[in-house]
Amino acid sequence: MNFDALLAEQLEMVRSLKQRLSPSPNWRDRILSVLEGPWAPEKADLPDRTRALPGHEKGAFRVGARGYDAAVQRQTVKEAIGESERLWSLTPWTSVYEYEVPIAGLPKPLHGLTILHLSDIHFLKSSDRPWKEMSRVAEYLERGELQVDLIVLSGDVITKNPDDLCHNSLRQLRRLSAVCPQAFMVHGNHDYHGHVPAIISKHLEGVGFYDINNHHVRLTIDGAPLNIYGIDDAYFGRPESPSVIAPGETNIVLTHNLDAIREDFPQEVDLILSGHTHWGEVKFFDGSKAMKWWGYTDNINRHTKHWDMLTDRTRSYVHPGLARYYMPFKELRHPPGVAVHTLVSDERVLSNQ
Ligand SMILES: [Fe+2]
Ligand SMILES: [Fe+2]
16 A cells, blocks of 8 residues: 555545635535525436335335334444454455344244345545456456355445546446346435435446435245335435334345434344445544544544444444545545345354354
């Protein structure tokens, strides 16, 4: 890694961002004022969210609030998943984080089900780095070095506006969905920049990533049901907790920011896949002038653990993200990357301890 060159590049990025956004003192107010402006989302061509995928049912999402008990920690299982982590470098910039994810009562057909989890790609019109990183992920799948059954994308596809989804960016996503057609996405807070998240959805559905914001899909794998629930972004979306949940089935939630998980969240969820924090990348500036200027001091969710148990049943994961902003120091400990989750039975992991 050419550390000095990277540092200079990122400092330049900070300078240019400051220049572009000046003199507005409040980034969040800027976004909100734009959201209410003449480019409001109702003018966008909304994607058809009721379309069913072949072999899938797309169902209603919410019928009413459910109770929520206090979080219960299961230390042994938490430790087990930490031991299963395998981290290796896909490119000089991007790593692959592999995990075995224990799920109690996992039906046999779902044992070994593998999920490629993408998050915080932050495509950027002025930079070819994000799509080149994604092209390496696509090569990795095309070469069959990893076979995945599902792809999920937990938001922040873009950085500033829909123009960030250039031809090259979309082409890489298409390459991924061509290898694995079961690909689903939800919006992140950055997908509301440019105030037209529906355009992001439309572009992504065009390359095979299905928008499941506040919807769910029910897959059946060799007779075993697997439900995936998408929850909209906590900050700029309208996150809704799923309540039409089958307690005896395997239930996965996809959301950008764990702050979308509210007190009425149902307990019958096995796994929540999220992103947004970039694993503390933005914390580097926490409290500094730059952080306050950008309004980022509160733009990080309250969850700092990569893996956690939110209830006795519900395990949560926060993705490191593929993007890198600001200073590169994060990379010394937590390189950006993609995650690969392999579902295994809870009992199998515990018996290995
Ligand atoms: Fe992000
Ligand atoms: Fe985010």
